[in-house]
Amino acid sequence: MGHESINWDTLGFDYIKTDKRYLSHWRDGAWQEGTLTEDNVLHISEGSTALHYGQQCFEGLKAYRCKDGSINLFRPDQNAQRMQRSCSRLLMPHVPTEQFIEACKQVVKANEHFIPPYGSGGALYLRPFVIGVGDNIGVRTAPEFIFSIFCIPVGAYFKGGLKPNNFVISSYDRAAPNGTGAAKVGGNYAASLMPGSEAKKNSFADCIYLDPQTHSKIEEVGSANFFAITADGKFVTPKSPSVLPGITRLSLIELAQSRLGLEVVEGDVFIDKIDEFKEAGACGTAAVITPIGGISYKDKLHVFYSQTEVGPVTQRLYKELTGVQSGDVEAPAGWIVKV
Numbered sequence: 001m002g003h004e005s006i007n008w009d010t011l012g013f014d015y016i017k018t019d020k021r022y023l024s025h026w027r028d029g030a031w032q033e034g035t036l037t038e039d040n041v042l043h044i045s046e047g048s049t050a051l052h053y054g055q056q057c058f059e060g061l062k063a064y065r066c067k068d069g070s071i072n073l074f075r076p077d078q079n080a081q082r083m084q085r086s087c088s089r090l091l092m093p094h095v096p097t098e099q100f101i102e103a104c105k106q107v108v109k110a111n112e113h114f115i116p117p118y119g120s121g122g123a124l125y126l127r128p129f130v131i132g133v134g135d136n137i138g139v140r141t142a143p144e145f146i147f148s149i150f151c152i153p154v155g156a157y158f159k160g161g162l163k164p165n166n167f168v169i170s171s172y173d174r175a176a177p178n179g180t181g182a183a184k185v186g187g188n189y190a191a192s193l194m195p196g197s198e199a200k201k202n203s204f205a206d207c208i209y210l211d212p213q214t215h216s217k218i219e220e221v222g223s224a225n226f227f228a229i230t231a232d233g234k235f236v237t238p239k240s241p242s243v244l245p246g247i248t249r250l251s252l253i254e255l256a257q258s259r260l261g262l263e264v265v266e267g268d269v270f271i272d273k274i275d276e277f278k279e280a281g282a283c284g285t286a287a288v289i290t291p292i293g294g295i296s297y298k299d300k301l302h303v304f305y306s307q308t309e310v311g312p313v314t315q316r317l318y319k320e321l322t323g324v325q326s327g328d329v330e331a332p333a334g335w336i337v338k339v
């Protein structure tokens, strides 16, 4: 699809083949010089560990068009570091932070026409990934790897403003207590496909997972982190080794403290104590901030602020975060990398 035929107002979160993607191979103990290519098909060995043993990880981040026409990447160093941790967990070679950020910039520049205009609420979503490839059959780390980044233009998550969504507590687990929950690896998402699909079939936005050991504490949403606001104005978010450390979550913690003056609590969020919260939300690169209207647990819907309106603290957090990302609000030092 050429960028000329894109309707920025109706863009969703769907695959669109953009012009160029970055591709680099790991061979003989080093990353080869990356190149930009028009070909969106990977040619890999049938024995690739990525296909059989899930040896792969990925990232997600966005580039934003600013009012002055410049382009912002939001905290790409954090994505680079998280990908390094995911690679370590799955015995894959690190992509150095510098190479990661440089590759992001190259992909954004090469697909600049696909960046949704300032004010449309959309952004260019970047999908970096590392996969184990090469001839192999045993359960062991791959002889070769591919690091690639492609991008797609995505629309505003909420057309016509923030709206609360209902979520349901899942009876399934997405990750084990000492498993790979904190790494952004495909296996976690494979495990979440069925529970997520069931939740959507039942008209929920997605499901929320409880801690896999005791099933008594909220961990996270299928593809976003959880936060809540207490009656006395504290920002609360779960802390657990099986939760993905989201960069939006990290940023909201910092903005809640430094810009909104809220006390932040990272700790246990017991499912039978959610009455204590006035507001709740899901946060992530794709979800931005999705207000949670209600949570269904044991066939009862627990409503937070309202089923139709967004709470005031959630609204302030949303404004601050999206303002920083699109360059309308001054960013904390080091958060924005200009392309």
Ligand SMILES: Cc1ncc(COP(=O)(O)O)c(C=O)c1O
Pocket (backbone or CB within 6 Å): 060, 220, 221, 222, 223, 224, 225, 244, 245, 246, 247, 248, 249, 283, 284, 285, 286, 287
């Ligand atoms: C399982 C999961 N949790 C949390 C997040 C949020 O992470 P981030 O804010 O870095 O996008 C994501 C990705 O968006 C995710 O897939």
